Amino acid sequence: MIILDYQDRRPIYEQITERFRTLIYQGALPAGSRLPSVRQLAMELSINPNTIQRAYMTLEQEGLIYPVKGKGNFVAETSLIQEKSKEDFRKDFKGLIKKGIQTGITEEEMLSMVRKNCEEEQR
Incomplete structure (x- = not known):
């Protein structure tokens, strides 16, 4: 465990x-x-x-x-705690997207990063 x-x-x-x-x-x-x-x-x-x-x-x-x-x-x-955690994640993620756009990262590059990191985490 x-x-x-x-x-x-x-x-x-x-x-x-x-x-x-x-x-x-x-x-x-x-x-x-x-x-x-x-x-x-x-x-x-x-x-x-x-x-x-x-x-x-x-x-x-x-x-x-x-x-x-x-x-x-x-x-x-924990259902309420999980929802709060997800909402906090959404806010953080939105901030990262904004920072990425300001840095010049394209939407496709961001999506590719998300897919790659999700795949790595699921292993």
Whole structure:
């Protein structure tokens, strides 16, 4: 489920946070599903439990998960969060398009870049 890249410059907790965020947004972890316990995931990844706790705390602050005392952490209802995330992406993307046009990049070049990057990400 979680694979760490030790060559990545980002802290491990950020990698874990990003991976869970992706799994939640893609629906691989549906609302109400239970996340692995801090201790269990720390043992699986052979890292300090505090690192997992920090990642879970970040996800909780983002509203993606919620804790249940004595039961663990669960995925929150994320449909509203997903829509907000998509809207933020649209705004960022629109800004990039504007910058590309100002730089002299043609529509066809932009579309080609988008296709190429989508293909690379889906591999």
